[in-house]
Amino acid sequence: MDKKRIAVFASGNGSNFEAIAKACAEGKIDAEVVLCVTDRPGAYVTKRAEKFGVPMIEFRPKDFASKADFETMLLGHLRENKVDLICLAGYMRIIGDVLLGAYEGRIINIHPSLLPAFQGADAIGQALNYGVKVFGVTVHYVDHTLDGGKIISQVAIPYEGSDREELEPLVHAQEHILYPATVQNILKKL
Numbered sequence: 001m002d003k004k005r006i007a008v009f010a011s012g013n014g015s016n017f018e019a020i021a022k023a024c025a026e027g028k029i030d031a032e033v034v035l036c037v038t039d040r041p042g043a044y045v046t047k048r049a050e051k052f053g054v055p056m057i058e059f060r061p062k063d064f065a066s067k068a069d070f071e072t073m074l075l076g077h078l079r080e081n082k083v084d085l086i087c088l089a090g091y092m093r094i095i096g097d098v099l100l101g102a103y104e105g106r107i108i109n110i111h112p113s114l115l116p117a118f119q120g121a122d123a124i125g126q127a128l129n130y131g132v133k134v135f136g137v138t139v140h141y142v143d144h145t146l147d148g149g150k151i152i153s154q155v156a157i158p159y160e161g162s163d164r165e166e167l168e169p170l171v172h173a174q175e176h177i178l179y180p181a182t183v184q185n186i187l188k189k190l
């Protein structure tokens with residue numbers, strides 16, 4: 001059987017893109033990353049994509065009249081590349097009707113909290129401000145809501161301190177384990 005084909009959407013650093021691309025290259029995910037999409041041309045993820053030889057689509061949302069317009073452009077690339085699964089990895093936009101309609105149940109996201117707690121931006125900061133003692137990471141299906149789709153997998157990270165610089169690497173390290181493992185698990189359901 002042909003390998004499943006993944007597109008990763010990212011707006012920034014791209015460490016989760018790299019975790020997925022690396023797991024594919026090492027055979028830990030039985031799929032191929034065929035496309036990397038960014039809404040921030042020049043973001044660091046573009047360097048990582050180059051390293052892995054993954055073609056980039058870079059676009060500026062403000063060059064389009066609407067979300068539907070740029071998602072239609074993206075959908076063309078996704079179809080052309082026969083993409084089976086979209087993995088959002090630090091993509092700082094809500095997915096709209098065009099992509100949701102075409103890829104329902106085949107768009108997933110990673111979020112650095114134990115959802116449904118601390119949705120939205122700076123989840124780690126929100127949790128630190130709250131003084132939580134168990135942090136975490138969630139992978140979930142994407143729907144019209146912000147970080148609100150059905151949960152697929154989670155990992156808890158007990159941490160009693162308040163030092164963001166100490167906590168953040170712990171969270172990201174867990175993301176880089178959980179996301180590839182979850183992708184591999186759901187591939188068979190596609």
Ligand code: GRF
Pocket residue numbers: 010011012013014015016017089090091110111112175
């Ligand atoms: C991660 O913390 C992810 O959970 C969140 O955005 C961050 C992206 O990091 N959605 P990176 O760009 O993959 O390094």
